[in-house]
Amino acid sequence: MPSVSGFDLSETDRLLTTTRAVRKRLDLTRPVDRDVVLECLGLATQAPTGGNRQPWRWLVIDDPETRAGLAELYRRSFGPYMDQQRAAVAAAGGDPENAIIGSSQYLADHLGEVPVLVVPCLLQRVEGMSPAELAGFYGSILPAVWSFMLALRTRGLGSAYTTLHLAYEKEAAALLGVPDTVTQVALIPVAHTSGAFKPADRKPVEDVVYWNGWGKR
Ligand SMILES: Cc1cc2nc3c(=O)[nH]c(=O)nc-3n(C[C@H](O)[C@H](O)[C@H](O)COP(=O)(O)O)c2cc1C
Incomplete structure (x- = not known):
């Protein structure tokens, strides 16, 4: 289905609607080529940033020991968070072992075995920013992170x-040698x-879009 833009909309729409959080279907046994990671990061860094400043660094971790260290920090945070999630789901009458919780648990259990972990970073600290500054701050990397996931x-x-x-950003910074002027954004x-x-x-x-004013459908 070619469009006026020349894009095949069935393919671009498929990409946009089927790029999911993949956890259980990550292949933990097959190595990931550095070249493909670089290629996808090259595409990702075409994304917009405020003033075209490109205020980022992309930490790619494929060393097993460092991955294990990051996974340990992730699990330290994940345990209490998931206990809360399970309790909240149960309190609402849901299944505390639902599919999202199960797949999240799987990722936490196996994170260190995932061949590559990428930590996008911003070259400034986040503390003390106003809402407008925060919008520009995270807005200057999150489009690129999503582009990276699409390219992958x-x-x-x-x-x-x-x-x-x-939750353990400082400990991760120590592990990765990240300067204290830098903010990690995700993993x-x-x-x-x-x-x-x-x-x-x-x-x-239709339920989440308003036209020409709050609440107007
Ligand atoms: C800001 C943000 C933070 C997230 N943090 C985590 C996380 O720490 N661990 C995790 O397993 N998934 C995390 N997710 C993934 C979401 O749970 C997931 O995208 C959501 O359930 C929708 O699933 P889908 O992406 O497959 O449609 C995060 C997503 C976003 C956007």
Whole structure:
């Protein structure tokens, strides 16, 4: 289905609707080539940043010991967070072992075995920023992170946006040699994947879009 822009919309729409948080289907046994990571980061860094400042560094970790260290920090944060999540789901009458919780637990248990972990970083500290500054700060890397995940998907690789290790950001900084002037933004596990991915259940767009003023449909 070519569009006026020349894009095949069925393919671009498939990419945009099926790039999921991949956890259980990450292939922990197949190495990931550094070249493909660099290629995807090259595409990602085409994303916009405020004033085109590109205020980022991308830490790619494929050394097993460092991955294990990051995974340990992630699990330290994940345990209490997941206890809360399970309790909240149970209190709401849901299944505390639902699919998302199960797959999150799997990722936490196996994070150190994921072949590549990417930590996107901003070259400034976040403390003390106003809401407007925060919007510009995180807005100057999150489009690129998503582009990275999309580029990976087109090449048969999967990823998941994660933030839980940031509860131990200082410890991660010590492990990675990150200067104290830098803010880590996320931790993206990267691996080959198998199988097909389906569009996610989301709220109907009509329910979340207002026209020309708050609440106007
Ligand atoms: C800001 C943000 C933080 C997230 N943090 C985590 C995390 O720490 N661990 C995790 O397993 N998933 C994390 N996720 C993934 C979400 O749980 C996931 O994207 C969501 O459940 C929707 O699933 P889907 O991406 O497959 O559609 C995070 C996603 C976002 C956008």
